[in-house]
Amino acid sequence: MLNQENKELLTVENLDVHYGDLQALYNVSLQISPGSIVSIIGSNGAGKSTLLGTITGINKPTRGKITFKSQDIGSVPTHTIVAKGITMSPEGSRVFEKMSVEENLFMGAYLPNARRKRQELLKRVYGLFPVLKEKSGQLATYLSGGQRQMLAIGRALMVDPEVILCDEVSMGLAPVIVKDIYHKIREINREGMTFVLVEQDVKRSLKYSDYSYVMVKGKIVMEGPSSELPEDEVKDAFFGIHKYA
Ligand SMILES: Nc1ncnc2c1ncn2[C@@H]1O[C@H](COP(=O)(O)OP(=O)(O)O)[C@@H](O)[C@H]1O
């Protein structure tokens, strides 16, 4: 057995992040086990995107430590963090509108390692999302919301990462499409991919993840195995009911 310290893929310890005078994160700590799906649940402005942005080196923490595979990545630039194996699927399923679906996917495979195996990666993405194959030559701007989210996840897969951070998977999508995408995430996870999912959908987050953290106003106020967290209490925290604020 590995000891607790080495067993985690990604850890965040006592993170503080500021935007000028505004403090966005307070003493945030997380542990992400390899092969798990971890959700970070919180309402608008809770600090979820700030947290993902700090893990990927876009925001610089004022305090705290971020460790990936036992290496300190707290002051490492974003491109190096991506090369080490952490990729983000951004909020709002941002894609390159003026590029075809396939060109968007190849944009993900820009690092030497991924570039070498890009045909294999592409095949896998098309296997997971056949609609992307059907629309491979079309401009991304013509995709529906659900297809864009699939493309954003597909592009993250093309980076050939070890962990994918997904910011607001279900935002703006119809429930039936969200369900479909979550099933795909589970399928990808079963093949070994670790996911960190940022969500505002409490029920779905708890259902599809192994472990959850609840954030309110820049702080983690609750955490635990998703199957053990009471949905009502998570919702109370989420809506800023006094005892969690
Ligand atoms: N680039 C920025 N500059 C200044 N303040 C920001 C910036 N991005 C986010 N914030 C603020 O930080 C807090 C957390 O925002 P964010 O991380 O985007 O929350 P969430 O993703 O949970 O909605 C909010 O108060 C927000 O207004």
Ligand SMILES: [Mg+2]
């Ligand atoms: Mg956000």
